[in-house]
Amino acid sequence: MLIPCPLCGPRDLREFTPKGAAVTVDRPAADAAPEVWHDYLHLRDNPAGPSRELWWHGVGCGAWLVVDRDTVTHEVTSVVLAGEVAAE
Structure with a gap:
């Protein structure tokens, strides 16, 4: 599987480390209720x-990426820098 890094171009999957669902980019406020933090930390869809998903390009440029892909076919449909998603 190739992942098109926005900084490096298409790279082999082995250069990346998956870090789970990209919902972690949408972190609750520091003063959010405990229930909100519980949902954020422990309740995830699979x-x-x-x-x-959130991926780290650790062997390449070190960028954090948000990757839209199909978990059945592994087709990658979109890749953006995580910082761009967090700024939305």
């Missing part, structure tokens, strides 16, 4: 099909 879909079969389209998924938005």
Whole structure:
């Protein structure tokens, strides 16, 4: 599987480390209620099909990426820098 890094171009999957669902980019406020933090830390979907994930390009440029891919076919449909998603 190739992942098109926005900084390096298409790279082999082995250069990246998956870090789970990209919901971690949408961190709650520091003063959020304990229930909100519980949901953020412990309650995650594990879909079969389209998924938005956080990946680290550790062997390459070191960028954090948000990768939209299908977990069944592994087709990558979108890759953006995580900082761009967090700024939205």
